[in-house]
Amino acid sequence: xxxxxxxxxxxxxxxxxxxxxxxxxxxxxQPMTRVPLAPDAVGGLINLRGQVIxxxxxxxxxxxxxxxxxxxxxxxxxxxxxxxxSLLVDRIDEVVHxxxxxxxxxxxxxxxxxxxxxxxxxxxxxxxxLALDVPRAVDLALA
Amino acid sequence: xxxxxQMDEMDEIVGEFLVESHENLDxxxxxxxxxxxxxxxxxxxxSVFRTIHTIKGTSGFLGYTALESVTHVGENLLSLLRDxxxxxxPPITSTLLELVDAVRLLLASIEATxxxxxxxxxxxxxxxxxxxxxxxxDPADGQRIGEVLVxxxxxxxxxxxxxxxxxxxxxxxxxxxxxxxHGSAAAPDVADALEAQAGKRGAADSSxxxxxxxLDSLMRLVGELVLTRNQIVQHAGDVADxxxxxxxxxxxxxxxxLQEGVMKTRMQPIDHVWSKLTRVVRDLGLACGKQxxxxxxxxxxxxxxxxxxxxxxxxxxxxxxxxxxxxxxxxARRRAGKSEQGVLLLRAFHAGGQVNIEIVDDGAGxxxxxxxxxxxxxxxxxxxxxxxxxxxxxVQLIFLPGFSTAAAVTNVSGRGVGMDVVxxxxxxxxxxxxxxxxxxxxxTFRIKIPLTLAxxxxxxxxxxxxxxxxxxxxxxELVRLEGDGEGTGKGIEHLSGVPVLxxxxxxxxxxxxxxxxxxPPVAPSADGPRATFIVVLxxxxxxxxxxxxxxxxxxxxxxxxxxPQLKKLAVYAGATIxxxxxxxxxxxxxxxxQQSGVVHASRGRALAERLAELAEPPxxxxxxxxxxxxxxxxxxxxxxxxxxxxxxxxxxxxxxxSRQVVQYRDEILPLFDLSSYxxxxxxxxxxxxxxxxxxxxxxxxSVGLVVERILDIAEQVLTTRSDLDxxxxxxxxxxxxxxxxxxxxxxxxxxxxxxxxxERPLLxxxxxx
Numbered sequence: 001x002x003x004x005x006x007x008x009x010x011x012x013x014x015x016x017x018x019x020x021x022x023x024x025x026x027x028x029x030q031p032m033t034r035v036p037l038a039p040d041a042v043g044g045l046i047n048l049r050g051q052v053i054x055x056x057x058x059x060x061x062x063x064x065x066x067x068x069x070x071x072x073x074x075x076x077x078x079x080x081x082x083x084x085x086s087l088l089v090d091r092i093d094e095v096v097h098x099x100x101x102x103x104x105x106x107x108x109x110x111x112x113x114x115x116x117x118x119x120x121x122x123x124x125x126x127x128x129x130l131a132l133d134v135p136r137a138v139d140l141a142l143a
Numbered sequence: 144x145x146x147x148x149q150m151d152e153m154d155e156i157v158g159e160f161l162v163e164s165h166e167n168l169d170x171x172x173x174x175x176x177x178x179x180x181x182x183x184x185x186x187x188x189x190s191v192f193r194t195i196h197t198i199k200g201t202s203g204f205l206g207y208t209a210l211e212s213v214t215h216v217g218e219n220l221l222s223l224l225r226d227x228x229x230x231x232x233p234p235i236t237s238t239l240l241e242l243v244d245a246v247r248l249l250l251a252s253i254e255a256t257x258x259x260x261x262x263x264x265x266x267x268x269x270x271x272x273x274x275x276x277x278x279x280x281d282p283a284d285g286q287r288i289g290e291v292l293v294x295x296x297x298x299x300x301x302x303x304x305x306x307x308x309x310x311x312x313x314x315x316x317x318x319x320x321x322x323x324x325h326g327s328a329a330a331p332d333v334a335d336a337l338e339a340q341a342g343k344r345g346a347a348d349s350s351x352x353x354x355x356x357x358l359d360s361l362m363r364l365v366g367e368l369v370l371t372r373n374q375i376v377q378h379a380g381d382v383a384d385x386x387x388x389x390x391x392x393x394x395x396x397x398x399x400x401l402q403e404g405v406m407k408t409r410m411q412p413i414d415h416v417w418s419k420l421t422r423v424v425r426d427l428g429l430a431c432g433k434q435x436x437x438x439x440x441x442x443x444x445x446x447x448x449x450x451x452x453x454x455x456x457x458x459x460x461x462x463x464x465x466x467x468x469x470x471x472x473x474x475a476r477r478r479a480g481k482s483e484q485g486v487l488l489l490r491a492f493h494a495g496g497q498v499n500i501e502i503v504d505d506g507a508g509x510x511x512x513x514x515x516x517x518x519x520x521x522x523x524x525x526x527x528x529x530x531x532x533x534x535x536x537x538v539q540l541i542f543l544p545g546f547s548t549a550a551a552v553t554n555v556s557g558r559g560v561g562m563d564v565v566x567x568x569x570x571x572x573x574x575x576x577x578x579x580x581x582x583x584x585x586x587t588f589r590i591k592i593p594l595t596l597a598x599x600x601x602x603x604x605x606x607x608x609x610x611x612x613x614x615x616x617x618x619x620e621l622v623r624l625e626g627d628g629e630g631t632g633k634g635i636e637h638l639s640g641v642p643v644l645x646x647x648x649x650x651x652x653x654x655x656x657x658x659x660x661x662x663p664p665v666a667p668s669a670d671g672p673r674a675t676f677i678v679v680l681x682x683x684x685x686x687x688x689x690x691x692x693x694x695x696x697x698x699x700x701x702x703x704x705x706x707p708q709l710k711k712l713a714v715y716a717g718a719t720i721x722x723x724x725x726x727x728x729x730x731x732x733x734x735x736x737q738q739s740g741v742v743h744a745s746r747g748r749a750l751a752e753r754l755a756e757l758a759e760p761p762x763x764x765x766x767x768x769x770x771x772x773x774x775x776x777x778x779x780x781x782x783x784x785x786x787x788x789x790x791x792x793x794x795x796x797x798x799x800x801s802r803q804v805v806q807y808r809d810e811i812l813p814l815f816d817l818s819s820y821x822x823x824x825x826x827x828x829x830x831x832x833x834x835x836x837x838x839x840x841x842x843x844x845s846v847g848l849v850v851e852r853i854l855d856i857a858e859q860v861l862t863t864r865s866d867l868d869x870x871x872x873x874x875x876x877x878x879x880x881x882x883x884x885x886x887x888x889x890x891x892x893x894x895x896x897x898x899x900x901x902e903r904p905l906l907x908x909x910x911x912x
Contacts, residue, residue, distance in 0.1 A: 033726040034609060036660035037712050045718055045726040050367050052718040052726050054706035082707045140708045 002100050006122075008093040008129060009076055012064040015093065016132045017122065024079050026092050029072035030055075039140045043088045048077065055086040061117060061137055078134050085138045098122040098129065160201050161254050162352070164246070167194040169415075171243050172422040175236055176437075179425075182231040191239075192221040198246060209259045210249045216271040217242045223275065238270050240422070288318050291336040292328055302327035355448070358409050365398075365405045366701040370720050372398040373698065377722040410445035413491045413500070416455045417442055420462050424487060427466045434473055434484040435466055444491035446498045450592055453572045454500070457565040461502045461588050462487065464561065469506035469586055479583060481505065497616065500590040509580040511537040521545055530889070531781055533840060538580050542566040570733075573599075573616065573716075601700045601719070603727065604678060605693040607662040610727045612700050612719055613678060617732035619686055621694055622646065622677040635675070636856075643856060644677060644688050649787050650856075651679065652741040652766070653688045656730075659714070659739055665692055682736035689735065698722070702729060714738060767857050769883060770837060770850040773818040777854065777883040784888070786840050788853055790833040805836075805847065812838065815892055816849040839888055846892060857883075 006017030032044030032055055043055040059066060073088035102123045106115050119131040171194050178187050199214035223229040245267055252260045289303035306321040314321060319333035372394055379391035417439055428435040470485030477483055488503040511534045518524045518540045544563040569576045574592035601612040624634045635642050642653040657664040677688040700719035713734035721727050766782040795805050803814040836847040
C-alpha cells in the first residue's frame with residue numbers, strides 16, 4: 001500500500017486530483033489573449049512571468065457545459081515534457097493524501113469523452129476523486 | 144581534495160586545448176588551400192607551421208603520443224617548406240591536408256572518449272617522411288621581405304637587389320638589417336614588414352574565451368530586461384512623476400545599449416563558416432575534376448552565432464551544389480568559350496537590417512526547360528500551370544520538396560533531398576532564399592536572414608479588439624484610406640468578393656485579417672469607420688495588403704515559441720509580451736498569404752499538401768481579370784500574370800515593323816489589340832479616349848493587351864469547355880453568370896506573330912497539348 005499527495009480541484013460538479021509533483025503553481029484568474037483558429041479547448045495565452053503559456057479549458061476538454069460568464073477560471077499550471085501548460089478549472093481545493101488501496105479504474109459514472117482523460121478514481125469519504133491523465137488532457141490531438 | 148583540484152584543472156586545460164586546436168585547424172585548412180594559389184607565401188607557411196607546432200607541443204605535454212608523433216613529422220616537413228628548402232607541390236598539400244584530417248580525428252576521439260584510441264598513422268607518417276627527402280627546392284624565397292618593403296613603399300627594388308646580391312656573396316645578416324645599414328630602409332618600416340610577413344595573430348592579449356551557454360543566458364536575460372523596460376516605460380508615462388519618468392528614460396537608454404552590447408558578443412564573422420568551405424571546394428573540385436577558384440567578399444560580415452550555426456548546412460549545400468552541378472568541367476568550359484577555371488563567389492553584406500549572403504557561380508546556369516520538364520514529370524506542377532509561369536518562377540521550382548535535377552546521381556549531391564531542405568532551414572530562422580540564373584552564364588543564390596532571432600522589430604496592429612505583432616521584415620508599407628476606403632476613386636475596389644487596392648497602378652490583393660482569423664469583425668460606428676488601414680506585406684515574390692482595424696506602434700519584441708497545442712497554426716510565428724504585460728500573437732506573413740490564397744501555394748512547403756491538392760479534381764479558384772471587347776464579348780486572363788493596368792494616349796503608340804508599341808518604363812512594350820484580333824467589331828474609338836491596356840507578363844516577356852474596358856476580377860473556375868482553337872482561346876467558362884472566354888495569351892500572340900517569343904529560348908508549346 002502506498003499513499004500519494006494529490007492537488008485537487010473542481011470542474012463543474014466533479015473533483016479531480018493530479019500528483020502534486022506535476023503541479024508547478026496555481027494562479028488566480030489571469031487575463032488571457034485569445035488564439036483565433038486554435039482548437040476550441042484552448043482558452044488563450046497567459047503571461048507567466050515572461051513566459052507565454054497556453055491555457056486549456058478543462059470544461060471543454062471534459063465535454064462539460066461552459067462556465068457562466070461571471071465565473072472566472074483558476075489556472076493550475078502543470079509541468080509537461082513540452083513546457084508548462086495551464087489547466088483552467090473552476091475552483092482549487094485542498095491537497096489530499098490518497099491511498100492506492102482506494103484506487104479503482106474509471107467508474108461507469110464517467111462517460112463520454114471525459115472518460116478518455118481519467119485514469120481512475122479514488123474512493124474518498126463522501127465523494128469520488130477522479131485522477132486526471134495530464135499528458136492526455138494537454139494533448140489536443142486526442143479527442 | 145588536492146587531487147580533485149588537479150583533475151579539474153587538467154580537464155580545463157584539455158578543454159582549452161581542444162577548443163583552440165579546432166579553431167586553428169579551420170584556419171589551417173584555408174591557409175593550406177591559399178598556399179596552393181600562392182606557394183611562396185612565407186607568412187602562410189609560417190602560420191601553418193606555428194599551428195602544427197603548437198598542437199605538437201601541447202599534445203606532448205598532455206601525453207597524447209599518437210598526436211605528438213604524427214604532428215612531429217608534419218612539423219619537420221613544414222619547417223623545410225617554411226625555410227624554402229622544399230617547394231610546395233599539390234601532392235605535399237594533399238598529404239598535409241590528410242595530416243589535418245588525422246589530427247582532427249584524434250582530437251574528436253579525445254573529446255568524445257578522453258583518449259586517442261588506437262589509430263594507425265603508419266602510412267601517413269611514411270608518406271610525410273618520404274616527402275621530407277624529396278628534392279630540395281630553389282631557396283629563392285628569401286627575397287620576400289624585400290618584396291614586402293617595396294610594396295609598402297619603404298624601399299626601392301634596386302636597393303633590395305643590391306642587398307640580395309650582398310647576401311649571395313656571403314653577408315650572413317638578414318636582408319632587412321642590410322637595408323637599414325645601407326640607409327635604404329628605416330628600421331621601424333622593416334619591423335612593420337616583418338610583422339606583416341609573419342601574419343597577424345596577436346589578438347590573444349585583448350580577448351578572452353567565454354562559454355557560449357553563458358552568452359545565451361545573458362541574451363535571454365537581456366530579452367527579459369527589454370520586456371520589463373517596455374512595461375516600466377509605459378507605466379511611467381501614465382504616472383505623473385518627473386523623477387520616475389527620468390529614471391525610466393535612463394533605463395530605456397541603458398537597456399538598449401546593453402542589448403546592443405550583448406548582441407555584439409554573440410556576433411561572429413561569417414568567415415567562421417566560410418573558412419571551412421575553402422576545403423570543401425578544393426576537395427570537391429578535385430573529386431569532380433573541375434577547376435574552381437573560390438572568392439570571398441565581406442568575410443568579416445557578422446551575424447548572431449545561432450544564425451551562423453543555422454546557415455552553415457544550407458550554405459555548405461549550396462556551395463557543393465554550385466561546384467557539382469553549376470560549374471562545368473574544364474573541357475565544357477573551354478568549348479563554351481569560358482576560361483577553364485570556374486569562379487565561385489561568396490558575398491556577404493548587411494542591408495536593410497538583414498544579412499545578405501550570395502553564392503554566385505559562372506557555371507552552366509539552371510535550364511528552365513529541364514527544370515520545368517522535371518517538375519511536371521514529378522507531378523509537382525501541371526503542364527498547364529507550367530505554361531503560365533515565368534522563367535524566373537520555373538527556376539524557383541528547384542526548391543520544391545522531391546525535386547532533384549541531377550541527371551546522374553553522384554555521391555556529392557543529387558540525393559533528392561537538398562534544395563527544399565535548404566529553403567526550409569533558412570525559412571525556419573525567418574530568412575528567405577531565391578535563385579536567379581542565366582543559362583550558360585551561371586547562377587546566383589541569394590539568402591536573406593535576420594541579424595538576430597531573439598529580439599526583432601515589429602509593428603503592432605489591432606484587429607477585432609486584439610493586438611497582433613507583424614515582424615518588420617515582411618512589412619513593405621502602410622496605407623491609410625479615409626472612411627471604408629471604398630468607392631473613393633483610388634481606394635479599394637470591391638469586385639465580386641475579391642477586394643483589390645489599386646496602388647500606384649499595380650493591383651494589390653487584399654486580405655481582411657479578421658476574416659482570415661475567423662473572428663467577428665468589429666461593428667463599425669454609426670457613421671462608418673473613420674479610416675481603413677492596410678499593411679502591405681511581402682510574402683515570397685508576391686505583395687498583398689492586410690486590412691486591420693488600427694495600426695498601433697512599432698516595438699522591439701522578444702519572440703516566444705508557442706506550445707505544441709498551437710504549433711499547427713502556421714499563421715502565427717510565435718507570441719510575445721507587450722509593454723502592458725499582455726500576450727500578443729506574432730503573425731506569419733507568408734502563411735497568411737498562402738492561407739488566403741493570394742500567395743500561390745505551388746511554391747509552398749509540404750509535398751503532401753501539394754499532392755493532395757493535385758489529386759482533388761476541383762482546382763483551387765484562381766483569380767481572373769475579366770476584360771471587355773469592342774462588341775461586348777468578355778475575356779478572362781489569369782490575374783497572377785497581370786502586372787499592371789495602364790492607360791496610354793493613342794498618340795503615344797508608335798510602329799516598329801508590323802508591331803504597335805509604346806515606350807513604357809524605359810522599355811518598349813509591344814501592344815496587341817484583342818478586339819481586332821478576335822474579330823470583335825464595335826464602334827470606332829473616339830479620338831482622345833485613352834487606350835485601356837493590361838500589362839501581361841509571361842515567361843519573362845511583357846505585352847500590352849489593348850482592351851475596350853477592364854470589367855472585373857473574378858475568383859471562379861467553373862465548368863470550362865476546354866477545346867483549344869487556333870485563336871488561343873482555352874475555352875469558355877461561366878463567370879459571374881456571363882459566358883466568358885478564357886484567353887491563352889501566349890497562344891493568341893503566336894497566332895499573330897509566330898516569332899514574338901523567339902527572341903529568347905522558351906519552352907515548347909508542346910507541353911500544353
